[in-house]
Amino acid sequence: MYDYAAFGWLLFLFIIIMTLVILLSRKKPKLAIFLVFVSLLLIFVAPFGVKYFLDQSVRKVEVITDKVTKLNFASSLIVTGHIQNEGKMTYNKCKITANVTKYDKLEYKNTLNSLKPIISKSIDINESIEQNQEATFKIVIEDFKYKGDYNVTLSGVCY
Numbered sequence: 001m002y003d004y005a006a007f008g009w010l011l012f013l014f015i016i017i018m019t020l021v022i023l024l025s026r027k028k029p030k031l032a033i034f035l036v037f038v039s040l041l042l043i044f045v046a047p048f049g050v051k052y053f054l055d056q057s058v059r060k061v062e063v064i065t066d067k068v069t070k071l072n073f074a075s076s077l078i079v080t081g082h083i084q085n086e087g088k089m090t091y092n093k094c095k096i097t098a099n100v101t102k103y104d105k106l107e108y109k110n111t112l113n114s115l116k117p118i119i120s121k122s123i124d125i126n127e128s129i130e131q132n133q134e135a136t137f138k139i140v141i142e143d144f145k146y147k148g149d150y151n152v153t154l155s156g157v158c159y
Helices: 002-024 029-056 107-114
Strands: 061-070 076-085 094-102 119-125 134-142 150-158
Touching (some): 094 107
Antiparallel strands (some): 061 076
């Protein structure tokens, strides 16, 4: 709902600026050209800002890892945790993603390794999570045969 309203306002503002450009094009062409650049900047950059703002304020969640267990006799990795609603609305659906990456002592290598995870697994939580409440989850990653050290990073998006 908030997404549609925010992107609707961006489209409305773009149309208003382009109408203003048409009206000003004969009397003040430099201002009209400037407004064209502003409107193009608005239409290409603002959606990323809107998504970031909505993720940080309206749809804010915190995903916390409780336990990571690698099974010895079955090649599986089990990640348990909970997701906490810190946003301004009740969520009905959440998607949680676990990325397993190689671990290195050097921080910049960990950053590079996070760009190409060893394995990634997502689950959906289809239960209602009220504001300031939390829900628990378990992600089972089958066929996990990596022998070295690894990091597990969790991320979540809720709607």
